[in-house]
Amino acid sequence: MVELTRKQREIERRTAEILRVSRPILLREGFHALSMDRVAAQMEYAKGTIYNHFPNKEEIVLALAVEAMQLRRRLFERAIAATGSSRVRMMAVGAACEFFTEHCSDDFVVEQWIRNNNIWDKTSEQRQTLIRECEGNCMALVSSVVADGVSAGELTVPAPLSPPEFVFGLWALVYGSQILTRSSPSLASIGIYDPVIAIRAHCLNLLNGFAWQPLMSWDEYQSQMQSLQERLIPEFRSIQAERQTVAP
Amino acid sequence: MVELTRKQREIERRTAEILRVSRPILLREGFHALSMDRVAAQMEYAKGTIYNHFPNKEEIVLALAVEAMQLRRRLFERAIAATGSSRVRMMAVGAACEFFTEHCSDDFVVEQWIRNNNIWDKTSEQRQTLIRECEGNCMALVSSVVADGVSAGELTVPAPLSPPEFVFGLWALVYGSQILTRSSPSLASIGIYDPVIAIRAHCLNLLNGFAWQPLMSWDEYQSQMQSLQERLIPEFRSIQAERQTVAP
DNA sequence: GACTTTTGTGACGGAGCGTCAAAAAATGAC
DNA sequence: GTCATTTTTTGACGCTCCGTCACAAAAGTC
Known part of the structure; x- marks a missing residue:
């Protein structure tokens, strides 16, 4: 149970990190510039990992x-x-x-x-x-x-x-x-x-x-x-x- | 001069046609569905021809x-x-x-x-x-x-x-x-x-x-x-x- | 009819999306 | 500490679309 919570916290931390990275891209360069590849690269994760958090970039925007x-x-x-x-x-x-x-x-x-x-x-x-x-x-x-x-x-x-x-x-x-x-x-x-x-x-x-x-x-x-x-x-x-x- | 006018009318006719084709796509299926390839296919022209009228699809939307x-x-x-x-x-x-x-x-x-x-x-x-x-x-x-x-x-x-x-x-x-x-x-x-x-x-x-x-x-x-x-x-x-x- | 100009074509390079089989890591039973 | 099992991560892949450009076709000119 403690284990599960630690993991969940880690996941949430990374979700927040995705948002933190995405925000300036969206704001400064617009929606077209916000790509999953780019977010992944900037976070040094593979794209698939980002998709584990958000099923598409629209969902990031809504978040x-x-x-x-x-x-x-x-x-x-x-x-x-x-x-x-x-x-x-x-x-x-x-x-x-x-x-x-x-x-x-x-x-x-x-x-x-x-x-x-x-x-x-x-x-x-x-x-x-x-x-x-x-x-x-x-x-x-x-x-x-x-x-x-x-x-x-x-x-x-x-x-x-x-x-x-x-x-x-x-x-x-x-x-x-x-x-x-x-x-x-x-x-x-x-x-x-x-x-x-x-x-x-x-x-x-x-x-x-x-x-x-x-x-x-x-x-x-x-x-x-x-x-x-x-x-x-x-x-x-x-x-x-x-x-x-x-x-x- | 008459020749030129006939040509220009033809161009305008086609421009209007592009808009006519694009409108329902934009309205019924959204911006993402409006692609130059699709407009071209539907009009039975090559894509390049559409690009002679509009430099990008955003311009179609604005028109x-x-x-x-x-x-x-x-x-x-x-x-x-x-x-x-x-x-x-x-x-x-x-x-x-x-x-x-x-x-x-x-x-x-x-x-x-x-x-x-x-x-x-x-x-x-x-x-x-x-x-x-x-x-x-x-x-x-x-x-x-x-x-x-x-x-x-x-x-x-x-x-x-x-x-x-x-x-x-x-x-x-x-x-x-x-x-x-x-x-x-x-x-x-x-x-x-x-x-x-x-x-x-x-x-x-x-x-x-x-x-x-x-x-x-x-x-x-x-x-x-x-x-x-x-x-x-x-x-x-x-x-x-x-x-x-x-x-x- | 031959030469020039205009117009049309669609293959191409590049980029992004979302997927998925395989690799890597974590877990936990013994 | 080992190893089978589960979970997570990875990135190559197939697909679609954009916008370009060398070439082809058609129209215009003389």
Whole structure:
């Protein structure tokens, strides 16, 4: 039994090593550059050994995405634990999203890969479930803030929306803007100079539009965000630091 | 000169044929299934001939995406030509987006490919410019509605936002929701049963939040949308019909 | 009809995927 | 410590696809 555990630990160690080697290849040189032969060569193992850990390279990508989503989840957990009104705590989640995109940009990029059908379709049910769970967890964390707002009488989710559908709007807004920012060739040339500020303004308007108390002006919102960030970012950084970073 | 034109027409005809053959392969079987050998075989030409038209398969994908974006643009053009207040015309653009995603779903999917860096990076400057132009055109069309609202005194774009950044919010919201809907494993299991209705509600709230006149209740919004769709969808359909469809 | 230019062809070198029979290492019974 | 058995590792192999290029065929020109 002890024997078995030692072996299993060794296997896990090597699995982690495969991911550690694969990550910079994927991030710096793209999916096409990530080949099983190359990973094997770099680790000084035969290709077959790598295949004992991952049945294909798509599975490696998904495994990396799981790590990224877990980091996101940890940031969210910290964010919703912030003190303050429900609305301020929702802003903290926004701050977490901004932090994740800006300061964990590698993870943000890796997380994107799950939206690629080519990859998704070749991966195991098992790991797909892991992803879904993580996504569900994140959703639940944000939903809990909405629920708190509702039960505190600070927010009423109006007519056709359920609470998760309310969250979906914020999710779509933030996520959509980040995708467009990353992938849309030259937003600046069509007049969008600061997408982050723009989306903050839209979030403010969205939450004010739903009359989530306390209502805020743009200036109030900005200064609240400022002080939130001063409190949270050091903690976000230490959460991020628990992961080893990728060399360039 | 006549000779040259006949030849060029022939070349263009074949280019179109390559796209016609490639589209269903890409859509039904994915990017990996789209190989130059296969396209060549299916067209009964040698591979080299296909390479005379497209330097790689990524370029084929981008060419397909250009077609898709042009369809979107045509729908937008029709939408903003709708009669009514600036706000209603903006809703018409929303209806066009919904139509595009739902009834031109192949094009919607094809359009996504441009967000894939693996593909984008292997394509020619030239075609990338085409895409950017088309994206800029769409943006400009929507911006013109905003501009009309402003000059009619029905809308004020508030403090930190420029008009394009205002549009960016709607774009991110609608686009983000559609991406999530398409790619997020089982939204229903996290409580989002009707993402289309949800996003409509968010758009309503967003536009009301910016006090775009006339303000609307959910019921008014829905019935306005209903009548807009009754007027527009037949026209959208005929715009769509100008393109040949893809067999399943 | 002969010569030039354009266009089409498909064999080829190179690379990556995933497999599998054989080699090597680990295990444990005696 | 030995040896049979089980587990793990290995890398050559078959396959597919990419993109090229020397050559062949067709079209155009005079």
